[in-house]
Amino acid sequence: MSFVPTLDDDGKPLVCRAQNPNVSALFLETSWLISVVYPPVVRLRLGSSLAAGDIKEGDDVYFECHVRANPPARKLSWLHDDLPLVHNASARVFHSNQSLVLQKVTRRSSGRYACSALNAEGETVSNELYFRVKYAPSCRSGGVAVVGAARGESVVIVCEVDADPPAAVFKWKFNNSGETLDVAADRYTSNGSASSLKYTPVADLDYGTLSCSASNEVGSQLAPCVFQMVAAGKPHAPRNCSLWNQTADSVEVSCAPGFDGGLPQRFLLELYSGDDTVPRVNLSSSEPVWTVRGLEWDVRFRLAAVAVNAKGRSPPALLDDVLFRDPEKRTAGPRREIIRPRIHQTANVKEIMCQSQIALECSSGESSYDTTRPTRASARASVTVRHDISHSCATTDE
Structure with missing residues (x-):
């Protein structure tokens, strides 16, 4: 008899039986348990209690790496965007048996995840799982941007934010140390991750600080984008x-x-x-x-x-x-x-x-x-x- 076992045959008995067809109740048999060796079969899943579309910054998440192998896998590794992801308590990354735990995830945690398992027959990398972390808007450029304009000169100020999902609402404010005013919504336009304001200073009181903030379904921007309006012109010669x-x-x-x-x-x-x-x-x-x-x-x-x-x-x-x-x-x-x-x-x-x-x-x-x-x-x-x-x-x- 010729027999080619598969992965599903691993651990099952192979039986040889001798029987007289005229005496069905009497037979002789012997059996062997089949051990099929093969490289790991690996599958990655997001934790069963988590909803992939509802993960936002600050949440705790975990991944489960399901491994089937004979001989058993002797090494389990994790990958984030094709780079090794090691156990790092200070970065809140933990390996536990066949699970990966990420505490208080940030937008940098987004990306492609995979796990790999190794035994004597070889190494196998799992399916890739794309992981998305939603977050509230934040200013794309840090610090205060200085915008110079002469009296009567119109300048277009562009406020750009990073957000996932894209920002839904923008708000502008003006402060000249004497008072803070909301800028009327019809004076600026917004499109996805950016909002543009056309501003024309005509008097000294029109110079001050313009700020822009945005919000999306995750929340509102914690720190606004700030633009310092100054009276400006060409520089003088050295x-x-x-x-x-x-x-x-x-x-x-x-x-x-x-x-x-x-x-x-x-x-x-x-x-x-x-x-x-x-x-x-x-x-x-x-x-x-x-x-x-x-x-x-x-x-x-x-x-x-x-x-x-x-x-x-x-x-x-x-x-x-x-x-x-x-x-x-x-x-x-x-x-x-x-x-x-x-x-x-x-x-x-x-x-x-x-x-x-x-x-x-x-x-x-x-x-x-x-x-x-x-x-x-x-x-x-x-x-x-x-x-x-x-x-x-x-x-x-x-």
């Missing part, structure tokens, strides 16, 4: 730009920041050569300090320092005629390095500098400015500095 730490082919440019226009600002340094209108180098920084490298000898450069915010660019602070001399072309005589030209904001300052005649000579609106000791290896640079003024004391090479 001030007092100077050259520092000059080497043969590099220089550091340092400026003082001007008024930011009421908004966060960044700083750009653009380098031009000759009559170019497109910068050869464009550097960005959170502070008005840059290092320009790879400068060529005997080529005149122009540097423009600019501040930028959400409203636009400032006028440039210009450093004209930046020239690096080849050290081998120097002639005999005193050597002087010009590496710290200052931007002079007012005519009075320039007059004082011109009249002082201390390390500085002014003639026909031009000046020479010497601030460092001679060095053997460094190149010489000459610079003319302008900052939106028609009459300037400019530094030139001596």
Whole structure:
């Protein structure tokens, strides 16, 4: 007899019987219990007392991993989005026999779950079970957002929230330290996870704090999204730009920041050569300090320092005629390095500098400015500095 057992035959008896058909009550038989070895058969289910569609943040849940295997499984593992999920009491993740317990679930608990079992015949991964955790709305971007607008300027403020299911109701409020007002519902539009408000400040009292909150079937948003309305415009140009730490082919440019226009600002340094209108180098920084490298000898450069915010660019602070001399072309005589030209904001300052005649000579609106000791290896640079003024004391090479 040829017999191929299946998983269902495991543990059942196999009987061989001899019997005389004429004497039905008399027979001889022997039997063997069949042991069928096979890799684990695994099935994952959500706890029988739980409703999959009603799980929300803060609930306790459990999964049951049903395993059938011969020989018995010697290892049981859990997976969350294909990554191992280990026993972790601090994260409220517990393994108990063939169960996985998650306490006080959060939105990060959502995802695909599976269990796997291992025995001598192999390892099997269960079916994937998608687990959804519902939660009340929360602001998508943390912190206070600063929104700048001039008087009479209309801006559209977008309030975005994360929620499952999507937010059903949005509410806006305005506070100017004197009072808190509800914004009429016809002044904003809402669509799923976002609400948009068009706002136009016309007086000082229209600057303050706008807040937005949402709610869904799980509950209301705990902390609103906050927007700080400020009177804003383009930033002012950087001030007092100077050259520092000059080497043969590099220089550091340092400026003082001007008024930011009421908004966060960044700083750009653009380098031009000759009559170019497109910068050869464009550097960005959170502070008005840059290092320009790879400068060529005997080529005149122009540097423009600019501040930028959400409203636009400032006028440039210009450093004209930046020239690096080849050290081998120097002639005999005193050597002087010009590496710290200052931007002079007012005519009075320039007059004082011109009249002082201390390390500085002014003639026909031009000046020479010497601030460092001679060095053997460094190149010489000459610079003319302008900052939106028609009459300037400019530094030139001596």
